[in-house]
Amino acid sequence: MKRRTVLTALSTAAAAGVVGALVFLAIAWRAEIPAVAQPKLADFDPSTVRQGAALVAIGDCVVCHTAEKGPAFAGGRALETPFGTLYATNITPDERTGIGNWSAAAFRRAMRDGVSRDGEHLYPALPYEHFTRVTDADLDAIYAFLMTRAPVPQETPENKLIPPLGFRPLLAGWKLLFLHEDPVLPIAGQSDQWNRGRYLVEGFGHCGGCHTPRNIAGGEERGKPFAGGLAEGWDAPPLNAANRTGHPWTVDAVYRYLRTGMDAEHGIANGPMGPVAHGLSGAPEDDVRSIAVYVASLLERGGSKADNPPPVDRESQATREHPEGAALFAGACATCHGPGAPMMAQGRPSLSFVSALQADHPRNAVQAVVNGLPSAQAGRTALMPPFGDSLTRAQIGQVVAYLRSRYSGRQPWTDLEDAVDEALNAEEQP
Incomplete structure (x- = not known):
């Protein structure tokens, strides 16, 4: 009796497995669409x-x-x-x-x-x-x-x-699990420009692909739109009120950043964002302006000016806290980033405004030092050389810690050493 029960259970399980496999194949199967003659x-x-x-x-x-x-x-x-x-x-x-x-x-x-x-x-x-x-x-x-x-x-x-x-x-x-039919329909009460920007950002721009966190299966966390993500080893910052900047984003600032790859009060488009700005430099001006209108609405901060303190430059304090980093900055960085440097006279952002130094994680600041900032748009964005081959791990950590202390009023990064190792290890991979 027990043997018959076991055989019955096995047969039932096998049948269920076959049915399950057939159902999965039916779901997975897609017909071929016939080839056509190459259009002229x-x-x-x-x-x-x-x-x-x-x-x-x-x-x-x-x-x-x-x-x-x-x-x-x-x-x-x-x-x-x-x-x-x-x-x-x-x-x-x-x-x-x-x-x-x-x-x-x-x-x-x-x-x-x-x-x-x-x-x-x-x-x-x-x-x-x-x-x-x-x-x-x-x-x-x-x-x-x-x-x-x-x-x-x-x-x-x-x-x-x-x-x-x-x-x-x-x-x-x-x-x-993750593919949803969800057309972008106009929202009543919003301007045509805002609705156009939303359509482009959430459709072809696919900004959420980088700027939204993903789950363990690689799907976007739909309950956290634009809450920040990770792209090619760089942090894609939040496109909402949690975005860490010294100055609030305005429509004009977002437009300049997207169109030219730079805004004097926020910094340079680096990492994967550099090519995005390069592409948008040739896109229709009206569309880029619409995108800026929509993105700026996501980035709006509430509160008073006290909630948005002005950027800082605590040179003396940072030098006391990180003398090695201060010396490295003076030798390797100050010719471009120091007061009176030619780059600063050209309207380039002060490091006080660079978003990467205000961020919760040091990843982007370290990436910029290790890999530099290739010019995404010739003549329109700064070219910063990489220092990954000329500075040691310890020196990279020292100079980034100094930058954080000098140009940010936020707490020191506690995971700086891991971020340096992550950037250098990625650079060493074939």
């Missing part, structure tokens, strides 16, 4: 192509889909994630290695559902969580822009992911 330039209205170009600039597509020194949009860029390395795909209109034989419908499905033309699930490095929020007309405009680029035959390297994450059908389960 004459198939697209020039105004639609221009609209697509503007949206591509706002979405910063060229940065992710272009390898270092490689052809634009031809893919191959390595994207490091906690789950391994993904390689961006070729989105030029090459028929064999790109999207040259994709229809507009196939392109829309990839952008919104994260499914390739052949039915293969795409990884959420493509921020389709945000592209579900945009209109068909705008997606078709991007399609028109990409299809009128030069085709580049270039294979995409194989992804290198932790097993079993290379099994793409598993992404269907991830999408059930």
Whole structure:
């Protein structure tokens, strides 16, 4: 009797497993969309192509889909994630290695559902969580822009992911949890400019992809929009009232920062934000202004001026507390950042205004010292050399501790040593 009971239980479990597997495969399966003949330039209205170009600039597509020194949009860029390395795909209109034989419908499905033309699930490095929020007309405009680029035959390297994450059908389960159909509809009582900015920020701009924390599965924490996140080893600061700056953000300040990569009262766009500002420098002015209006509304602080104390420069105190850091600053930094330096005469931000020195974590300040600040826009943002090879771990920690003490009224960082190790270890990886 017991043997029959065990066999029955095993049979039931096996049947349930088979049914479960079939249900999962049914959920995961996506049909192939037939290939089409490669569209011709004459198939697209020039105004639609221009609209697509503007949206591509706002979405910063060229940065992710272009390898270092490689052809634009031809893919191959390595994207490091906690789950391994993904390689961006070729989105030029090459028929064999790109999207040259994709229809507009196939392109829309990839952008919104994260499914390739052949039915293969795409990884959420493509921020389709945000592209579900945009209109068909705008997606078709991007399609028109990409299809009128030069085709580049270039294979995409194989992804290198932790097993079993290379099994793409598993992404269907991830999408059930984190992919939501949530169009951005106008909010009554807000201006057209504000609503346009919200549409661009939460859609093509996919700002929440970096500026929202993610859970252990890599999904955005929807209950904490714009509460800050992590991107390519840099902190993406909160885009809300928790944003730590010496001066409050205004619409004009946000606009200057996004358009030029710099604002004299907040600092330089560095890390992954540098290329974003570079893309926005060529986007339509009205759209960038709308984005600034919306983002500034998120960043608004309440309270009186006493809640927003002016930036400080406590040189004497910082020198007493960190004499080694003060000496390093005088030798390596003061020629650019010291009072009367030529850079300061050109309107560059004082370190008193640099947001990284006001932040809760030292990550961005350390990254800037270790890796420098490459010029995102030639002639428009400062170029700071890297010091990761010329300063020791201890010296990097000393100079950053000095900067925090001198230019911030906040408490010293307690996790500075870990941040230095993190930045240097990332730099040492092949």
